[in-house]
Amino acid sequence: MKLNDGITLTLDDxxxxxxxxxxxxARLSDGWRxxxxxxxxxxxxxxFAEARPYMIGDDVRNMDWxxxxxxxxxxxxxxxxxxxxxxYILLDLSREMYFGSKGQLKSRLASLVAAAVxxxxxxxxxxxxxxxxxxxxxxxxSPISHRKGVLLWLKKIIEIYTAGLHHKPSPSDLNESLxxxxxxxxxxxxxxxxxxxxxxxxxxFLMIRxxxxxxxxxxxxxxxxxxxxIEGDGILGVTNNKESGLLLADDEFRNxxxxxxxxxxxxxxxxxxSNSKQLLAFDASKSLTEQL
Numbered sequence: 001m002k003l004n005d006g007i008t009l010t011l012d013d014x015x016x017x018x019x020x021x022x023x024x025x026a027r028l029s030d031g032w033r034x035x036x037x038x039x040x041x042x043x044x045x046x047x048f049a050e051a052r053p054y055m056i057g058d059d060v061r062n063m064d065w066x067x068x069x070x071x072x073x074x075x076x077x078x079x080x081x082x083x084x085x086x087x088y089i090l091l092d093l094s095r096e097m098y099f100g101s102k103g104q105l106k107s108r109l110a111s112l113v114a115a116a117v118x119x120x121x122x123x124x125x126x127x128x129x130x131x132x133x134x135x136x137x138x139x140x141x142s143p144i145s146h147r148k149g150v151l152l153w154l155k156k157i158i159e160i161y162t163a164g165l166h167h168k169p170s171p172s173d174l175n176e177s178l179x180x181x182x183x184x185x186x187x188x189x190x191x192x193x194x195x196x197x198x199x200x201x202x203x204x205f206l207m208i209r210x211x212x213x214x215x216x217x218x219x220x221x222x223x224x225x226x227x228x229x230i231e232g233d234g235i236l237g238v239t240n241n242k243e244s245g246l247l248l249a250d251d252e253f254r255n256x257x258x259x260x261x262x263x264x265x266x267x268x269x270x271x272x273x274s275n276s277k278q279l280l281a282f283d284a285s286k287s288l289t290e291q292l
Contacts, residue, residue: 006104009161014115014154021120023292024113027280028192028218051075085188086143087121088181089114089130091157092195093164094172101226103285107164110194110222111157112288117192118150128153129184130192133177134160135169140180175204182211190216196223197268205271218280219272225285228261230254 004013051064054074067075091114097107114130121128127143128150139160141153174195181191191211197219200208211217230236231254236247247253269279282291 004104006100006102006108007165009108009111009158011151011155011158013112014157017112017116017288018119018123020288020292021116021118021123024116024220024280025120025124027292028220050078052078085121085190086127086129086186087117087190087192088143088185089117089128090174090177090181090191090193090195091130091132092172092174092193093132093134093157093160093169094195094199095135095164095169096171096199097196097222098164098168099224100284101224103225103283103287106196106222106224106284107161109282109284109288111161113194113220113222113282114157114192115154116288117194118154122147122150126190131177131181132157132160133172133174134164135172137169138177138180171199173199173201173204175201175207178204178207178211182207185211185215188216190218192218192220194220194222196227197221197272198227198264200271208272221268221279221281222284223281225283228265229258 051067052075054063054068054076058076062077064075064077091110093107093110097105097110099106100108118128118130122145125145127145129141129143130153131141132139137160139156141156144150144153174193178193185191193208208217208219230249232249234249236249238245238247273279282288
């Protein structure tokens, strides 16, 4: 049996997390539970079924003017409620996600979370689609409702993740990807965004708030423990990709670092979580099962 090195990602890894999907769904802010398909929350989608001659009492707003004009007789449209939901997953595999101080890379845990959500959605009778962002490369998957299609999409995640290990993706912004998915979302669809959210532009923040007012949007943050606090004493080597240097990690430095990290997280949640929506967070230094 091959041990998890925190870097390698295989299809077996993405299959094994299927048992965690329901636990993640239970903790998401909109209460993702079985039976939600019959809800009219946020405009449950209505699908055109047929047109028939107008009858007294029909809603005039549903008049089919094209057929009415062609036949010279009033016709009305009939609709049926959509019983299947489309779940879109935006997986951020940009440069900043390929970081891990211990445990595993953020990008690896994010991929596991994406797989768990996909398996749960499929089990729940939903269609699964989404977008993988990696630098200037975006991979789009239209919603699918069968296991074979989900497996192909998970293999695509592994391909893109592995490519990012060998060649770090260029810096990227979620805004364009959010716009792309925003144009794809139909009434009643759910969007799950998985990222660390640290590199969001002001436009991306606004786009997320815009989408959350109109759709069911869940935000999942994957972070590294070192991004929130530093343990131990000693000399730290640091770099900003332009310059390098050394820092003394004493009590004063650790306390200051924790305060800055706490403020950054507070500001991140304030900007992302309008209307008291929660931000579900996972620590890449721990296994997904352990945190659930």
